Amino acid sequence: MVRRNMIDQTAARGNTMNATELRAMQAPIKQAYRDHPETAVIPARATGRIDQAALACVVETGHATIKAGLHPAAGGDGSLACSGDMLLDAVVACAGVTLAAVATAMGITIHHGTVTAEGHWDARGTLGTDRTAPVGVTDITLRFALDTDADAATTTRLIATTERYCVVLQTLRNPPQITVDPG
Numbered sequence: 001m002v003r004r005n006m007i008d009q010t011a012a013r014g015n016t017m018n019a020t021e022l023r024a025m026q027a028p029i030k031q032a033y034r035d036h037p038e039t040a041v042i043p044a045r046a047t048g049r050i051d052q053a054a055l056a057c058v059v060e061t062g063h064a065t066i067k068a069g070l071h072p073a074a075g076g077d078g079s080l081a082c083s084g085d086m087l088l089d090a091v092v093a094c095a096g097v098t099l100a101a102v103a104t105a106m107g108i109t110i111h112h113g114t115v116t117a118e119g120h121w122d123a124r125g126t127l128g129t130d131r132t133a134p135v136g137v138t139d140i141t142l143r144f145a146l147d148t149d150a151d152a153a154t155t156t157r158l159i160a161t162t163e164r165y166c167v168v169l170q171t172l173r174n175p176p177q178i179t180v181d182p183g
Contacts, residue, residue, distance in 0.1 A: 091168050102165065114144075
């Protein structure tokens with residue numbers, strides 16, 4: 001409730017959150033995790049409904065419905081979201097939110113900023129036309145373009161800290177154990 005009230009107050013004023021407000025919002029949350037570390041392990045879940053007729057999967061994100069389908073390189077018509085692109089979207093979203101929070105905590109103003117993720121995947125692997133071709137995105141470049149008054153050293157520290165705390169980026173760098181349950 002403390003977090004929601006702080007966000008509501010900041011939005012009501014029409015102001016951006018500053019470092020003091022961010023720390024005040026996060027302080028009770030951080031303390032609760034220090035006092036009860038087991039509560040810091042947050043379950044995450046995603047479920048998709050298979051649409052075989054459309055060769056698609058419909059994912060309800062809680063904020064939007066996304067219908068993912070085949071990339072044109074795998075036979076799709078390009079009208080549906082591509083899960084490979086969604087992977088890059090997730091990296092960009094997480095890095096952008098993390099950077100905004102880190103910049104706020106550091107007292108850095110971002111006048112304008114973009115985060116871009118680029119990757120490559122080999123359609124031969126996905127389509128099974130070459131068993132030696134990898135399946136999946138094999139390389140990702142994350143690029144930040146920031147308009148800020150911060151000096152180069154501070155900006156470098158901002159990006160390094162963002163990199164350190166970006167959940168999706170760190171998950172890709174340190175892949176979790178994944179099990180597949182057929183049913």
